[in-house]
Amino acid sequence: MIAVFAPIGRTVLGALAAIGSLAIYAASVLRHMITPPFYPRALLGALYQIGWLSLPVVGLTAIFTGAALALQIYAGGARFSAEAVVPSIVAIGMVRELGPVLGGLMVAARVASSVAAEIGTMKVTEQIDALVTLSTDPMKYLVAPRVLAATLAVPLLVAVGDSIGILGGYLVGVGRLDFNGAVYLKNTVDFLQQWDVVSGLLKGAAFGFLVALCGCYFGMRSGRGAQGVGAATKQAVVAASVLILASNYLLTELFFSA
Amino acid sequence: MITLTHIRKSFGSNHVLRDISLHVPKGSSLVVIGGSGTGKSVLLKCILGLITPDAGQIDIDGRQGTGLQNPDFLTHFGMLFQGGALFDSLPVWQNIAFRLLQGSNKLSKSDARDLAVEKLIRVGLKPQDADKFPAELSGGMQKRVGLARAIATDPSVIFFDEPTAGLDPIMSGVINALIREIVTEMGATAVTITHDMRSVHDIADNVAMIYDGLIRWHGPVGDLESAGDPFVDQFIHGRADGPITTQR
Ligand SMILES: Nc1ncnc2c1ncn2[C@@H]1O[C@H](COP(=O)(O)OP(=O)(O)O)[C@@H](O)[C@H]1O
Ligand SMILES: [Mg+2]
Numbered sequence: 001m002i003a004v005f006a007p008i009g010r011t012v013l014g015a016l017a018a019i020g021s022l023a024i025y026a027a028s029v030l031r032h033m034i035t036p037p038f039y040p041r042a043l044l045g046a047l048y049q050i051g052w053l054s055l056p057v058v059g060l061t062a063i064f065t066g067a068a069l070a071l072q073i074y075a076g077g078a079r080f081s082a083e084a085v086v087p088s089i090v091a092i093g094m095v096r097e098l099g100p101v102l103g104g105l106m107v108a109a110r111v112a113s114s115v116a117a118e119i120g121t122m123k124v125t126e127q128i129d130a131l132v133t134l135s136t137d138p139m140k141y142l143v144a145p146r147v148l149a150a151t152l153a154v155p156l157l158v159a160v161g162d163s164i165g166i167l168g169g170y171l172v173g174v175g176r177l178d179f180n181g182a183v184y185l186k187n188t189v190d191f192l193q194q195w196d197v198v199s200g201l202l203k204g205a206a207f208g209f210l211v212a213l214c215g216c217y218f219g220m221r222s223g224r225g226a227q228g229v230g231a232a233t234k235q236a237v238v239a240a241s242v243l244i245l246a247s248n249y250l251l252t253e254l255f256f257s258a
Numbered sequence: 259m260i261t262l263t264h265i266r267k268s269f270g271s272n273h274v275l276r277d278i279s280l281h282v283p284k285g286s287s288l289v290v291i292g293g294s295g296t297g298k299s300v301l302l303k304c305i306l307g308l309i310t311p312d313a314g315q316i317d318i319d320g321r322q323g324t325g326l327q328n329p330d331f332l333t334h335f336g337m338l339f340q341g342g343a344l345f346d347s348l349p350v351w352q353n354i355a356f357r358l359l360q361g362s363n364k365l366s367k368s369d370a371r372d373l374a375v376e377k378l379i380r381v382g383l384k385p386q387d388a389d390k391f392p393a394e395l396s397g398g399m400q401k402r403v404g405l406a407r408a409i410a411t412d413p414s415v416i417f418f419d420e421p422t423a424g425l426d427p428i429m430s431g432v433i434n435a436l437i438r439e440i441v442t443e444m445g446a447t448a449v450t451i452t453h454d455m456r457s458v459h460d461i462a463d464n465v466a467m468i469y470d471g472l473i474r475w476h477g478p479v480g481d482l483e484s485a486g487d488p489f490v491d492q493f494i495h496g497r498a499d500g501p502i503t504t505q506r
Binding site: 037125126127129130131133134 | 303306308325326332333335336337339340341343344345346356357360361407
């Protein structure tokens with residue numbers, strides 16, 4: 001019996017320890033974000049890398065998701081003659097849930113991996129040590145700008161993704177399901193509330209923070225050699241994805257449970 | 259002035275430094291020799307505080323603590339890392355001028371660039387290399403850019419980790435002369451790691467040999483040949499047979 005439960009216990013304890021140390025790291029990142037020196041050029045570079053260059057992948061994810069959502073809701077709605085709900089449910093589903101979650105996961109795949117690989121490589125090639133000897137704190141020069149950039153950029157990506165997802169639903173609705181274009185748009189706008197949108201953007205900010213945090217955390221702890229960097233990259237993507245889904249549940253409870 | 263007293267450092271069961279005591283007087287040049295993997299790079303990182311020793315004491319300029327614990331130490335310090343450790347996101351000149359472009363009294367971009375180009379020429383590279391990225395350079399060229407970065411702010415304490423590894427004999431001579439010049443003319447305190455016996459003779463005031471986690475021998479470079487220690491003898495003459503076991 002013990003032989004069965006011991007590994008499970010070890011895994012749980014290991015996960016709890018990792019979450020604890022990640023939380024301590026997050027607190028330290030926040031502290032470095034608000035204390036000088038600041039590196040505005042590093043922040044701009046990170047905004048470009050994390051925000052601008054993620055637009056295509058987030059946009060593509062959103063348009064196909066919105067399109068599929070319209071088809072599904074139409075089919076589901078048809079079972080009780082409620083096809084007319086398609087525009088509003090597509091909008092609410094995109095904005096509250098799928099926009100931030102899928103956008104966050106795509107950013108996790110793209111950004112957590114590249115940040116972890118970049119910082120991990122800097123670690124194993126002694127570039128982090130070199131920074132320290134040049135009186136530059138890696139937490140301020142490398143980590144804080146990336147985490148801040150992701151926290152700012154992902155909500156904007158989510159906003160773009162929301163719009164493109166709704167457009168995907170519109171295209172399918174009007175092109176395949178014989179909705180009237182003007183009616184579709186009116187239904188979308190009329191039933192969408194401000195809090196639906198804002199809550200999704202807040203989720204996006206949280207997910208952006210977690211993605212960059214995981215990339216930096218695992219990159220900084222990278223083991224030696226190419227193998228170390230590979231392992232760090234994998235851990236960063238897995239941890240970021242799981243944390244996004246877990247925190248999505250918690251935030252949804254917080255925002256919407258009565 | 260750097261003093262190490264009974265420094266120990268292990269990685270798991272790998273006892274790299276077992277008991278190291280060393281003294282580097284101000285303005286002198288110490289060369290550390292020893293086989294690959296004997297802990298020479300680890301020793302430099304322990305002095306800096308990039309690696310925390312398990313035991314022992316480090317004093318720098320009479321103050322107890324590692325380089326990182328001494329607040330002003332880093333502003334007068336430069337280091338050439340074994341692998342160069344250039345920032346591959348920055349062009350060569352920004353690597354060299356990195357420190358000059360940070361902080362409250364930073365130089366203007368054009369002044370920093372001029373200074374970087376001047377250092378680039380001192381290490382035998384061309385002004386046109388200034389705008390290249392590290393990945394576009396050969397290993398030996400990267401090493402020399404790392405050296406230029408280490409000396410960019412005319413530091414008073416400099417560590418060189420294998421400065422001539424990967425360089426051709428002529429360029430090695432140039433770099434050895436440069437390091438000696440920095441010590442003699444600017445009065446810097448230098449610690450250099452090398453395997454290259456010519457560097458030892460060109461650079462060193464004093465030599466220390468690490469073997470098996472201990473300082474096997476320590477003395478003025480003039481006494482090296484007549485050290486009378488079989489380990490030192492085997493190392494400096496590069497003999498395959500002797501007390502230092504080589505696995506084949
Ligand atoms: N960060 C580290 N983690 C674990 N082992 C290390 C680390 N750094 C160095 N070592 C080990 O310490 C020993 C000495 O390494 P090093 O100081 O780089 O040797 P060298 O004398 O060639 O410079 C080697 O066995 C190396 O594997
Ligand atoms: Mg070494």
